[in-house]
Amino acid sequence: AILPVTHSVPTLTGNVINMVAAGNAVVFNPHPGGAKSAALAAREYNRAIAKELGIENLICVIENPTLESFEQISKHDLIAIMVITGGPAVVKAAMTSGKRAICAGPGNPVVVVDETADIAAAAQSVIEGASFDNNLLCIGEKAVFVVDSVFKEFMASLESAGAGKLTGTQLEKLTGMAFTQKDDGGGCSHAVVNRDFVGASPARLAAAAGASFSDRCELLFAEADKSHPYVQEEQMMPMVPIVPVADFATAVEQAKVAEHGYRHSAIIHSTNVGHMTHMGRQMDTTIFVKNGPCVAGLGLGGEGYLSYSVATTTGEGITTPKTFTRVRRCVMVENLRIV
Incomplete structure (x- = not known):
């Protein structure tokens, strides 16, 4: 093994x-x-x-x-x-x-929050899952796609629940330190996670961003676009990018791209069973959590049992x-x- x-x-x-x-x-x-x-x-x-x-x-x-x-x-x-x-x-x-x-x-677990979701509960679940062991888990929430009509409410709920909000300037400052650029051999480069920041505490990430939050802050978050390195890379840090999207269909479409076909894990917050079914079919992931934190997919607060070897590839x-x-x-x- x-x-x-x-x-x-x-x-x-x-x-x-x-x-x-x-x-x-x-x-x-x-x-x-x-x-x-x-x-x-x-x-x-x-x-x-x-x-x-x-x-x-x-x-x-x-x-x-x-x-x-x-x-x-x-x-x-x-x-x-x-x-x-x-x-x-x-x-x-x-x-x-x-x-x-x-x-x-590998995985890059994505979250979709639609207009029917319990927004406060969704925010609490994202904090609980993405902050677990500083987001080192392969099933941990790595990027969240939120429909525009509830985007501001969701951001406010994250902050009310104790997460630390970074400004755009602070996010870019942190990104410049948390990622490096690697030549892909074809004349282009792509972002690569700086291993010194993997599993780093929220306090350390905040300091790198030029921000300061309460010692009780377990997770940082910031608005980002769909192509941001924090969205596209499996970053394993307690900093979650929140991507505003026009509607549910667009959210699933962008989430599928960010998941990169690993078929590892995905999460939805919704009370619309049709939306749950659509996302489940589109993502086709090994773990699919509805209305809970990622850890529920391994039996921690949800059905099932715990194992850290999730055989997605085979x-x-x-x-x-x-x-x-x-x-x-x-x-x-x-x-x-x-x-």
């Missing part, structure tokens, strides 16, 4: 529960930035498993992971299946490795122990047939 640098221990924990329950041993090749914490967690789980079952070292972690160790895992005869939780590069490498791969790839969805088993059919012919 391959672990991301964000949520290394929670992802490992969910994988251990699901994979061991399915009867497997696991070798983890974590991101180098999360290797020490992953190894520490694995030691504790191995102690607990050995105490209860007498099986030692059921979970193994490569303490100094490299590209070479990844390649060795992907080619090893005793590795039957690979589970990848990470970005596009490692997912692509796993899918071309020759092994069966279950891939939880289609298995939110992983469970059954994901890591082999389904068999056993047939008996003639013998034991009683007439």
Whole structure:
């Protein structure tokens, strides 16, 4: 299993529960930035498993992971299946490795708020979801599209609920520090998240923007257009861009573009069932939350169960122990047939 640098221990924990329950041993090749914490967690789980079952070292972690160790895992005869939780590069490498791969790839979860929504509840849900662990979750609200008729009310509700509003000038100042430009090889450049700002606190982001808010402020927000880097990139910061749109159909259209076809997660705030159905069909995401925070999609305040490996790329969805088993059919012919 391959672990991301964000949520290394929670992802490992969910994988251990699901994979061991399915009867497997696991070798983890974590991101180098999360290797020490992953190894520490694995030691504790191995102690607990050995105490209860007498099986030692059921979970193994490569303490100094490299590209070479990844390649060795992907080619090893005793590795039957690979589970990848990470970005596009490692997912692509796993899918071309020759092994069966279950891939939880990137996401850029989008939110649509229509004119029928409970605006105060929608604002509170966005704060609850996008502020969770400073918006490091792959399911966290990354961009919100709001129809014009309720846009001002929604912005006011966010501020009333304790979120910090940045001005246009402050947003651009923060954007200049939180993103860098990378040459795409075709003579153009695109925005890339500055890793120093990933998971940064609202206070640090506010300081970079030249703003100041209460210590109790959990989330920053600002009006932005549909092409802004904070809208188009999976930025993993407690700063959410709010995009005004003419109507619901336009909101879904722009949200689909910003989600980039990852089919990961989407959220709608509406009391119109037809709108919910339309967006669900258009987005075709693995997780689709109606009238709640993103975390409800993983069973935190909503139906379902928790797993940090959401296999969007290969289609298995939110992983469970059954994901890591082999389904068999056993047939008996003639013998034991009683007439």
